Amino acid sequence: MLGLSLSGFTAAWWLVLLAVVVALAVGYVLVQRRRRKRVLRFSNLELLEKVAPARPHWVRHVPPALLLVALVFLTVALAGPTAEQKVPRNRATVMLAMDVSLSMEATDVQPTRLRAAQASAKSFAGGLTSGVNLGLISFAGTATVAVSPTTDRESVKQGIDGLKLTESTATGEAIFAAIQTIQGFSQVVSGPEGPPPAHIVLMTDGKQTVPSFDQNAPRGAFTAARAAKEEGIPVSTISFGTVEGVVDIRGNPQPVPVDDASMEEIARISGGDFYRAETAGQLDAVYDTLGEQIGYEMKEADASKPWLLFGTVAALIAAAGALTVNQRLP
Known part of the structure; x- marks a missing residue:
């Protein structure tokens, strides 16, 4: 059964890229807060309520979140995770x-x-x-x-x-x-x-x-x-x-x-x-x-395959969700 497991890494220095993923997540949050302030400052709230899409506010954040998850999986895969396996x-x-x-x-x-x-x-x-x-x-x-x-x-x-x-x-x-x-x-x-x-x-x-x-x-x-x-x-x-x-x-x-x-x-x-x-x-x-x-x-033994697979799938779902929800790639 395919599972995400690890007990070590063959190239652990690739995990430094996780700091970049964290920085992207923090940057995304800051950009969203700044954007919300601008919208509230210059928008007509009554008009905004009429033209805003009838969907939960959090939905548009799902594709970027999935993309960040995909980056985490792919970074771990690059680090060459290993796990004790029966061979x-x-x-x-x-x-x-x-x-x-x-x-x-x-x-x-x-x-x-x-x-x-x-x-x-x-x-x-x-x-x-x-x-x-x-x-x-x-x-x-x-x-x-x-x-x-x-x-x-x-x-x-x-x-x-x-x-x-x-x-x-x-x-x-x-x-x-x-x-x-x-x-x-x-x-x-x-x-x-x-x-x-x-x-x-x-x-x-x-x-x-x-x-x-x-x-x-x-x-x-x-x-x-x-x-x-x-x-x-x-x-x-x-x-x-x-x-x-x-x-x-x-x-x-x-x-x-x-x-x-x-x-x-x-x-x-x-x-x-x-x-x-x-x-x-x-x-x-x-x-x-x-x-x-x-x-x-x-x-x-090498355990990178499931991390690579789940990372790729998460990235594809993120792209599809961005096109569907936000009409653009994240």
Whole structure:
């Protein structure tokens, strides 16, 4: 929505012209007072009442007032106003790590955790701004880079569609693989400004089981989170599913509750954000939030356009009003 806002100026010295606008306003008032005195001194009041236009006295002052307002707007526009605005990132790397362990076959989220996660992840990929390079990692007993960072969203979506379930959950390996991929990609695309900012989005439904349940092990999830922190790569985690989740493994019902505590700790250690989602709708909302945070940034940007627009419109209305009301330009 177009609005008049500013937090600074790139050429503030142009604002000196506002003193000229103030002087014009004062001059106009003084001229009108002097003119009124002359009219009252030399006019026949009875005749003046008969020939004077049948309109409020203040109407003829509207066009000049609008012109002064236009000058204020145009002067501010010349000063180069800036405002903090949300702008798309033109360079960033995101690795989406998705759990494909057998627990993702649980139906506590319809139709299954995996199918719901795939649909939401594809929506997330499609909604990211074009300047973000998105990669995909799938992990169960090992971690696999399914798609290297790219701006080609279709290849990421195809990779998401191709995810297959397998045993175990190597959460730490997924984070390490994401870090390594980001480092390799950053060496290729790094420019004068340095490597692009990076982010890992980890979506899982359970606790690490590989290499062990000890998440502080050398290749454990918490160790990997600390490594991500050292590299300046936050890991935002999504704990997806419910505590009632159950899967059938070789004919035996196996409870697969989500592990919110571990996911929250990974996010805390790495400097990322923790989210939980128990339904497909909640997962969509989480991905929408992440898309806004990752795909956009707040920057001081040029805000002169609305000031220029409103100034031009006010000047045009002032000119039209002067011709209509006073039969001359102000």
